Amino acid sequence: MHAQTVELRGVSFAYSDGEPILNNENLFLSGPGLVTILGPNGSGKTTLFKVVLGLLKPSSGSVVINGEDVTGNPVKAGKYASLVPQLSAIRRDLPLTAHELVNFVLRTRGRCKGRECEAKTMEALEAVGAAGIADKKLSEMSGGQLQRVLLARALATGADILLLDEPLSGIDPSGREYILGEIEKISKRKLVVMTTHDPVLTLNKSKTIVVFNRGVRAVGSPGDVFKLDLLRKAYGSNVLLIEKCLHVIS
Numbered sequence: 001m002h003a004q005t006v007e008l009r010g011v012s013f014a015y016s017d018g019e020p021i022l023n024n025e026n027l028f029l030s031g032p033g034l035v036t037i038l039g040p041n042g043s044g045k046t047t048l049f050k051v052v053l054g055l056l057k058p059s060s061g062s063v064v065i066n067g068e069d070v071t072g073n074p075v076k077a078g079k080y081a082s083l084v085p086q087l088s089a090i091r092r093d094l095p096l097t098a099h100e101l102v103n104f105v106l107r108t109r110g111r112c113k114g115r116e117c118e119a120k121t122m123e124a125l126e127a128v129g130a131a132g133i134a135d136k137k138l139s140e141m142s143g144g145q146l147q148r149v150l151l152a153r154a155l156a157t158g159a160d161i162l163l164l165d166e167p168l169s170g171i172d173p174s175g176r177e178y179i180l181g182e183i184e185k186i187s188k189r190k191l192v193v194m195t196t197h198d199p200v201l202t203l204n205k206s207k208t209i210v211v212f213n214r215g216v217r218a219v220g221s222p223g224d225v226f227k228l229d230l231l232r233k234a235y236g237s238n239v240l241l242i243e244k245c246l247h248v249i250s
């Protein structure tokens with residue numbers, strides 16, 4: 001049984017014009033539960049997700065999801081894992097409502113037929129508190145509302161592994177708490193891997209923290225990893241730890 005596992009086996013990757021972002025990396029994540037990938041801007045977190053999803057092919061090593069080798073193969077990886085991209089990477093001008101987006105994904109994935117699609121669409125929206133904005137257009141949503149709809153879209157794929165790229169960024173503090181609460185609920189039954197540069201909110205909710213900066217620098221429980229020497233491996237020496245708040249001095 002390989003349910004809800006993501007493995008990197010000796011994975012290396014560099015863009016053609018740059019420094020390596022992954023250098024013979026080994027990592028094993030298993031669900032259900034929330035895993036936080038913690039690293040500064042430009043450290044390669046999005047690139048890591050793209051490699052896991054088969055959208056970028058490593059120069060060596062393999063990516064294994066749920067026991068299947070999915071290296072460089074987005075179709076195979078997409079059977080198990082779904083990405084929720086950063087809000088800044090989303091085209092907001094699509095003339096689609098939340099309902100239409102989620103319904104479309106359910107149908108194209110063959111997860112419902114005919115009338116049952118209506119109930120399943122509302123179920124996915126309700127699961128993230130977005131039923132009330134079902135008929136709102138994506139272009140008219142706040143960041144927090146759009147983030148909820150993107151989570152509903154990922155749930156609609158039926159994937160057991162969700163990769164959330166900076167799901168709290170660009171959202172006000174109360175919206176963040178709400179989204180994080182929804183993420184926590186989903187992580188009770190799925191493997192949810194989320195990236196962030198700010199660990200404070202996710203600290204008590206994550207079962208595993210991966211400290212990442214152009215490679216995996218540390219992996220463990222929040223208590224194991226939230227230590228100055230380990231955090232400095234990702235953020236450099238300008239890190240202060242004051243009563244479990246992370247301060248990066250630029």
Ligand SMILES: Nc1ncnc2c1ncn2[C@@H]1O[C@H](COP(=O)(O)OP(=O)(O)OP(=O)(O)O)[C@@H](O)[C@H]1O
Nearest residue numbers: 015016018021039040041042043044045046047048
């Ligand atoms: N398509 C690309 N071609 C070349 N370089 C790229 C490409 N995409 C990203 N990079 C570079 O790779 C590095 C890592 O980028 P990436 O977006 O993976 O980091 P990140 O940790 O997700 O950043 P952020 O927190 O700002 O979203 C950056 O230096 C970026 O400029």
